[in-house]
Each structure stands twice: as C-alpha cells, then as structure tokens.
Amino acid sequence: MNILDKIVAHKHIEIAERSAMTPISILEKSPYFGRQTYSLRESLLHPERTGIIAEFKRRSPSKGDINTRADAATVTKGYADAGASGLSILTDEQFFGGSTADLIAGREANQIPVLRKDFMVHDYQVFEARAMGADVILLIAECLEADQLRSLAKTAKSLGLEVLMEIHSGDQLAKLCPEVDIVGVNNRNLKNFEVSVQTSIDLFDQIPAEFLKISESGINNPQTIQELKQVGFQGFLIGEYFMSDPEPQQRFAEFVQSLNSLPQVSF
Numbered sequence: 001m002n003i004l005d006k007i008v009a010h011k012h013i014e015i016a017e018r019s020a021m022t023p024i025s026i027l028e029k030s031p032y033f034g035r036q037t038y039s040l041r042e043s044l045l046h047p048e049r050t051g052i053i054a055e056f057k058r059r060s061p062s063k064g065d066i067n068t069r070a071d072a073a074t075v076t077k078g079y080a081d082a083g084a085s086g087l088s089i090l091t092d093e094q095f096f097g098g099s100t101a102d103l104i105a106g107r108e109a110n111q112i113p114v115l116r117k118d119f120m121v122h123d124y125q126v127f128e129a130r131a132m133g134a135d136v137i138l139l140i141a142e143c144l145e146a147d148q149l150r151s152l153a154k155t156a157k158s159l160g161l162e163v164l165m166e167i168h169s170g171d172q173l174a175k176l177c178p179e180v181d182i183v184g185v186n187n188r189n190l191k192n193f194e195v196s197v198q199t200s201i202d203l204f205d206q207i208p209a210e211f212l213k214i215s216e217s218g219i220n221n222p223q224t225i226q227e228l229k230q231v232g233f234q235g236f237l238i239g240e241y242f243m244s245d246p247e248p249q250q251r252f253a254e255f256v257q258s259l260n261s262l263p264q265v266s267f
C-alpha cells in the first residue's frame with residue numbers, strides 16, 4: 001500500500017468513530033455553522049493581497065516533524081497580517097499532527113478564508129469542515145472517483161463552502177465538475193513524494209479557462225512565484241518553507257517583502 005492508500009484507509013476508521021461520537025445533527029449546532037463564509041476565489045484575486053495561501057503544517061509523511069510547537073493562532077494571524085490571501089490548516093492528526101483545535105484557533109484569530117486541509121472521502125467531513133469554521137474544502141482527485149468527487153463538491157456548495165480540487169496529472173482533469181471553484185496542481189506526487197514545480201507549468205494549458213488555478217507544494221522562493229505568475233497561476237500554496245522556521249510568520253513576512261521587491265508581472 002502506498003502512503004495515500006494508507007491515509008485514506010485510516011480516514012474511513014476515523015470517520016466511523018467521529019460520526020458515532022458527534023452526529024451531523026450536533027455538528028449543525030456549531031456556532032460557526034451559520035456564519036457567512038469568506039470566498040478564497042475573491043481573496044486570491046484581491047490586488048492588495050499576495051495570492052499566497054499560507055499553510056499551518058506541523059508534520060508530514062514526507063518530511064517528518066516540521067514544527068510541532070507552533071501556536072496556530074499566532075502563526076496564522078502573522079500570515080494574515082503580512083498579506084496571505086488564505087490560510088490552509090491541516091486537520092489530519094495521524095499523519096500530519098494537525099487537529100480540529102488548530103483550525104478553530106486559526107478561524108478565531110482571522111478574517112480571511114480558511115481551507116480545511118484533509119483527505120475528504122465522506123460527506124461527514126464536509127459537515128465537520130463547516131462546523132469548524134472553514135470556508136473551503138480540498139478534494140484530491142487521486143483519492144476519489146468522479147461521481148464521488150462531484151457529490152462531495154455538491155455537499156460543500158450546499159453548505160456555502162468553496163471547493164479546491166487538487167490534481168497531479170492531466171488525466172485527473174476528467175473528474176472536473178461545475179461545482180469546483182479552484183483547481184490546484186500539486187507539484188508533489190503523493191505516492192512517492194517527488195516534487196517538481198515543472199508539473200504546474202506543464203499542466204496549466206490543459207486546465208479549462210473558467211477555473212482559477214493555483215500551484216501547490218515545493219515552492220521556496222519568490223522567483224518561483226514570479227515564474228508561475230507568468231504562466232498564469234493566480235495562487236500559491238506554501239507550507240514547509242514557512243513552517244520549518246521556529247517563527248513561520250516571520251519567514252512569511254520576509255518572503256512577502258522580497259516578493260514585493262521583484263519587478264511586477266502583468267498579465
């Protein structure tokens with residue numbers, strides 16, 4: 001079994017436990033459930049923000065411990081203050097050291113869109129995302145059949161959430177559906193952890209024009225953002241480069257400063 005299969009197998013066990021403990025009828029009573037969500041699409045297009053979705057990630061299967069001590073509220077607020085367009089917060093506990101508590105802390109501290117970063121395979125998790133205060137969910141094409149992906153996307157839309165669909169190869173674009181708001185190209189192969197930004201560059205032209213496009217993973221310098229902007233990407237998801245600093249928000253602020261000092265790219 002590759003790591004992605006292991007994660008998904010564990011998700012099914014987790015969902016059974018969690019839904020037995022907290023049924024959807026209870027999730028719907030969360031104070032966040034009825035809140036007005038923020039649009040990541042709009043925030044990414046906002047001219048005064050950076051287009052960066054800054055991630056809060058404590059650990060990963062590919063890198064092991066990255067930053068286990070960081071405080072989710074402090075870091076995400078620092079990201080938002082320095083110009084992040086959105087926040088990505090890992091909620092998977094087993095493989096990424098994340099938690100519902102981290103997402104709620106990020107929600108409480110900020111007024112920008114929050115992506116629940118997890119492996120979604122069941123409607124229950126979409127309700128959970130809404131109840132935690134998330135604005136966007138991630139659907140990884142590699143983990144889902146086309147009809148399953150569409151059904152999860154429909155649930156998300158019915159709850160006022162946006163949908164980021166993640167692909168790693170051109171054939172996965174066959175799973176696109178109108179309920180998707182943003183397409184993310186993951187530069188990391190989730191089965192063997194190989195990372196290449198070239199993956200984004202190669203796939204850009206195959207993604208239909210109506211979807212906002214972002215590039216995810218392995219980005220560690222502002223020049224790469226410039227390069228990806230030139231290709232046409234409008235968002236950039238970055239985790240490890242920031243989180244590997246004891247003060248991720250500090251490293252993010254410095255990154256934004258050097259990004260702003262580069263010549264502006266016009267479309």
Ligand SMILES: O=P(O)(O)OC[C@@H](O)[C@@H](O)c1c[nH]c2ccccc12
Pocket residue numbers: 055057117118140166186216217218219237238239240241
């Ligand atoms: O830490 P990086 O290389 O900057 O990557 C961030 C993000 O793209 C990555 O964490 C990610 C992309 N898709 C995922 C799916 C599940 C878990 C994590 C991810």
